[in-house]
Amino acid sequence: MNSIDKTTELTGDDSRDQLMDQSVVDLSCLSRNVWLIKVPKYLSKRLENLKPMQEIGKLVMNLDDKQKGLNQVLWKLSPKLLSSADTDCGGGGVDDKENQQQLMSPTEHIITFASVDNQLMTVFSENTTETNETRIEGTVVKRGDCRPRESTSYLDFQRLRAKRADKTLRPVIQLDRSITVFKPISGHSSTRTGSLGPRPEIKCKYDKPVVKNMLFQAYEKHRYYTMRDLERLTLQPLYYLKEIVREICVYNIRNPHKYMWELKPEFRNYKK
Missing domain, CATH: 1.10.10.10 (Winged helix-like DNA-binding domain superfamily/Winged helix DNA-binding domain)
Structure with missing residues (x-):
């Protein structure tokens, strides 16, 4: 299971109209069957930082389910994907040992598939750096949702992320000593006699x-x-x-x- 270049999903007439605007479209991989998987936010950020064609994990499936119709598979993340620290942790760190503990995402995820018989979807990639060429990466045959496998490590992962998200960037700190720089004073220089400039002359009514x-x-x-x-x-x-x-x-x-x-x-x- 490898990562590919930046892809975009098109459906119906939108795909035909946008592809007609491109000067060159590579259709050599149109017959390739691909899966469209929706992953959690913490996984999507890590996948965006990977290089093209880099291994992201392995899929484990049951042969009996494959013959009857594949409904779900098990996705085990690769060590390279797990080595990156979680960046989706909200605010600042938590105190004590939890502040030093690295947020490790769950290693196993379950992908549940849904039928796409009544919908035609294709995946294409754009190369904007060199030739501005558009390439069809394949046709979507399965659409699924990815969710982590329930375990103790996943519950700890969610608990630490929630604590870090609750921490603000500017916490309130109780001072153990008085600060004399901003200590209030009773008489300011602007309120002292004669500091406001010359007094206005009093108008006396003459004859x-x-x-x-x-x-x-x-x-x-x-x-x-x-x-x-x-x-x-x-x-x-x-x-x-x-x-x-x-x-x-x-x-x-x-x-x-x-x-x-x-x-x-x-x-x-x-x-x-």
């Missing part, structure tokens, strides 16, 4: 004549101001400043000084 003098001094330097600029220059509450500005200024609603405030004509004294 109207004082505020008007401040505005007139500002308009001696520039002709147009926004309300935000006037608030920044006078440091007065916004609602109080608007009330005074409306008494001595006009609001421009047209370009080029749109949304800006200007002194009323009776207060203007611009030098020509």
